[in-house]
Amino acid sequence: MREYHPHRPSLPGRLLLLLPFAKKYHARHHRKTLSVIHNTVPLPSALCELDGLKAVYCSDIHYGLFLDLQRLHELVEQINSLKPDLIILGGDYGEDGPTSLTALTHLKALTAPLGVYGCAGNHDRADISEEELYRALSDNGIKPLINSSTVLHIRDKKLGLCAVDDVICGTPDYAAAFSSCLEADGIIFLPHSPDALPDAFRYSEKPPFFLALCGHTHGGQINPFGLHIRTGSHLSRSFGLRHLAGQFNENGTECIISRGVGYTGLPLRLHAKPELHLITFQQSEANR
Numbered sequence: 403m404r405e406y407h408p409h410r411p412s413l414p415g416r417l418l419l420l421l422p423f424a425k426k427y428h429a430r431h432h433r434k435t436l437s438v439i440h441n442t443v444p445l446p447s448a449l450c451e452l453d454g455l456k457a458v459y460c461s462d463i464h465y466g467l468f469l470d471l472q473r474l475h476e477l478v479e480q481i482n483s484l485k486p487d488l489i490i491l492g493g494d495y496g497e498d499g500p501t502s503l504t505a506l507t508h509l510k511a512l513t514a515p516l517g518v519y520g521c522a523g524n525h526d527r528a529d530i531s532e533e534e535l536y537r538a539l540s541d542n543g544i545k546p547l548i549n550s551s552t553v554l555h556i557r558d559k560k561l562g563l564c565a566v567d568d569v570i571c572g573t574p575d576y577a578a579a580f581s582s583c584l585e586a587d588g589i590i591f592l593p594h595s596p597d598a599l600p601d602a603f604r605y606s607e608k609p610p611f612f613l614a615l616c617g618h619t620h621g622g623q624i625n626p627f628g629l630h631i632r633t634g635s636h637l638s639r640s641f642g643l644r645h646l647a648g649q650f651n652e653n654g655t656e657c658i659i660s661r662g663v664g665y666t667g668l669p670l671r672l673h674a675k676p677e678l679h680l681i682t683f684q685q686s687e688a689n690r
């Protein structure tokens with residue numbers, strides 16, 4: 403385990419929430435601003451039978467002082483009410499290892515017919531081992547994807563899901579993640595940080611995945627007047643300001659970087675509203 407000190411709630415952030423009614427107002431504001439982003443992703447021709455499949459992607463919940471138990475329960479209800487076929491969690495479940503373990507016991511209530519899947523974020527891996535996190539995910543009904551993969555059999559097709567360990571606090575192993583699902587008709591790669599993408603793109607001549615789902619950046623989290631303050635804590639080393647968040651195509655592969663749900667450092671988001679994603683997979687025009 404690498405030594406890493408995550409951005410836990412800062413002293414100004416803690417003091418802010420001590421103001422009268424601040425916690426209540428903060429929760430209400432979060433409830434009002436959390437958006438469900440509807441993304442459409444084209445399917446590779448080998449998976450065109452999966453047209454209409456729906457997945458929720460939810461990253462960076464950061465359960466703890468700035469996102470309390472009531473909001474976590476409401477979030478679970480909101481995700482379940484979207485009735486996705488599968489749910490993908492992008493890591494950073496809590497502020498640090500211990501709060502992540504607690505968050506996972508509540509995320510157990512997430513439900514989808516094709517299952518719930520989760521990777522490891524830097525905050526989750528800050529003070530706990532890969533094995534502890536793996537066990538906590540499994541014990542709470544979430545299939546752990548940490549340097550590993552799984553293959554879903556849907557409508558006679560094989561959809562692979564895989565992720566590496568976190569690039570900051572863990573030990574990513576791309577061969578372990580990809581080699582075990584190469585039999586799939588198409589793969590979704592879901593590392594916590596977009597900084598895993600350059601090595602993943604280099605893994606083989608053609609990227610082995612058709613979709614990458616990442617969080618970690620919080621969309622910059624605090625962008626006064628739409629300008630990101632370069633603190634480095636929310637910037638991806640690989641994409642910087644080029645892709646703080648959003649859906650784009652890189653190397654012929656569809657990528658989504660989510661602003662995520664919660665907060666780090668300060669209970670504040672400016673020009674980076676919290677979000678989760680309802681992704682609809684669509685047969686591409688060429689295959690219709």
Ligand SMILES: [Fe+2]
Pocket residue numbers: 462464494523525618619620662666
């Ligand atoms: Fe995060």
